[in-house]
Amino acid sequence: MELGAAQAREQVAEAARRLYERRLVVATSGNVSVRIGDGGLLAVTPSGVPYARMVASDVALVRLVDGAQVDGAWTPTSELPLHRAIYTARPDVMAVVHTHSLYATMLGITGRPLKPVHYAYGLLGDPVRTAPYVRYGTSALANEAVAGLGANGAVLLQNHGAVTVGADLEGAFERAEILEWLAALQMGAEAFGPSLVLSDAQMAEARVALAGYGPERRSE
């Protein structure tokens, strides 16, 4: 179903408040966007408005093609180039969530890759990569993030944070939570010493099972 602009702004504001409540962002860091209707417009979180009290009218509307703002009281996030680059490179992506969540960011600081320590890794990537450090808000960072993301659902940003994407905002949000949980799981397990990871064959098997992941109506 295609999203209208009003509905998209509501979704973005609600996701922003929920990201804050679940401690995936702090203060005004991180950002969220969704692609509207036929894809010509994006609803994107504004720069500098605290996530805890974000409302729909705070959310900026911008054109995908050139980033021009068409509505909203506040200027869009400084990471707008990142969001636009992902939508341009990935027609399948309808929502982008960028966080500075604690464990995903810590993992990107260690320089160690996210490993398949649990089958849920299959919901994020094959494999999940870490994009090299580039200053926030630049088109160079956007390019590195797009390259690191590839066809995946998540990418870590070295010494910065993480980006997840989805076919809708719920999907992108859920991936942000799964990524944070997996990073915490891996770092916690590795604190005890060398840990076990799933083999390529085990992950391939898990990916087949996960292909139908999501809510399923009981057949009558």
Ligand SMILES: [Zn+2]
């Ligand atoms: Zn950031």
